[in-house]
Amino acid sequence: MTEGNFVDYVKMHVSSGNGGKGSAHLHREKYIAKGGPDGGDGGRGGHVILRGNSNLWTLIHLKFKRHFRAGHGAHGSSGRSTGADGEDIYIDVPLGTVVRDSETDTVLFEITEDGEEKIVVKGGMGGRGNWHFKNSVNQTPRYAQPGIPLEERDITLELKVLADVGLVGFPNAGKSTLLSVLTSAKPKIADYEFTTLKPNLGIVEYRDFKSFVMADIPGIIEGAAEGKGLGYYFLRHIERNSILLFLIPADAKDIVEQYEILEDELRRYNPEMLDKERLVVISKSDMLDDELKSEISTILDKDLSVDYLFISSVAHQGLTELKDQLWKLLNS
Incomplete structure (x- = not known):
């Protein structure tokens, strides 16, 4: 999936349907001059419903349609006939979608399961027909209830990528290159920082037709938790990953320090993110000879707290071991 097709933030206006009016009809037919009340109830207005769809990975299908209106309920009629319910509107969204009220910025709900349905705005109830109001005192009520009016609201959809493995690292650490080698994804790759501006997803094929999903998250810079760089725009995508794969280039001045900065940014954004399984990968290690690798390993064994x-x-070194280790963590 190219980043140009990745849409993870959409605002929209949703409106339910009005409830239908109840009928105030009085029964009339041949030989029955003064029949009793037989007005039917109005139909319910249509709901606007969000539905999880595991086949969707982005909100791009909602990018250019920002208004959704459900159908109105039909009015009641004679013979106690209830009006038809208004048509419900279903909006399919990818798993991991967070729905907020645009005015208050409060989270309404999250969609995390395939087929899960949540009502955003409820259709108005239909009004009751006049036969409901008949009693010993009032034999022929000539009134009925109106339907309850529609609801409308502005909402914001935010997608938090649901992936098994999330790539975490500074800009230009080699995350996109790793994703392109392990999967059939074609992320933009170039020798400058912030080449990746939106998450890219790819499926890693493993042994015996098994697979898992990997996400390339835009690079973190120091201060990202306060909104520097791309800030919150991408940190929320890391929340839903099962495993955090930290990528640090072999030519970094201090590998342990870079890892601690990345870890600190995640902690400041959401401390719960550090409860996830973590693995550190030293990328671009084809630049190292055996002696340098041994020296770096001695330092990491002493100061690094994770595997x-x-x-x-580029040289396809250590990729099989990496997939083995990730699969082991995913199934531990």
Whole structure:
């Protein structure tokens, strides 16, 4: 999936349907001059419903349609006939979609399961017909209830990518290159920072026709938790990943320090993110000879608190071991 097709933030206006009016009809037919009340109820107005769809990965299908209006309920009629309910509107969204009220910025709900349905705005109830109001005192009520008016609201949809493995690292650490080598994804790759501006997703094929989803998240800079760089725009995507794969280039001045900065940014954004399984990968390690690798390993064994691997995406070194380790963590 190219980043140009990745849409993860959409605002829209949704409106339910009015409830139909109840009928105030009085029964009339041949030989029955003064029949009793037989006005039917009005139909319910249509709901606007969000529905989870596991086949969707982005909100791009909603990018150019920002208004959704459900159908109105039909009015009641004679013979106690209830009006038809208004047509419900279903909006399919990818799993991991967070729905907010645009005015208050409060989270209404999240869609995390395939087929899960949540009503955003409820259709108005239909009004009751006059036969409901008949009693011993009032034998022929000539009034009925009006339908309840529609609801409308402005909402914001935010997608938090649901992936098994999320790539975390500074800009130009080699995340997009790794994704392009392990999957059939074609992210933009170039030798400058912030080449990736939106998350890219790819499916990693493993042994025996098994697979898992990997997400390339735009690079973190120091201060991202306060909104620097791309800030909150991408940090929310890391929240839903099962495993955090930290990528640090072999030519970094201090590998342990870079890892601690990345870890600190995640902690400041959401401390719960550090409860996830983590693995550190030293990328671009084809630049290292055995002696340098040994020296770096001695330092990492002493100062790094998580497991690590040396890989090279370009030279295809250590990729099988990486997939083995990720699969082991996913199924531990």
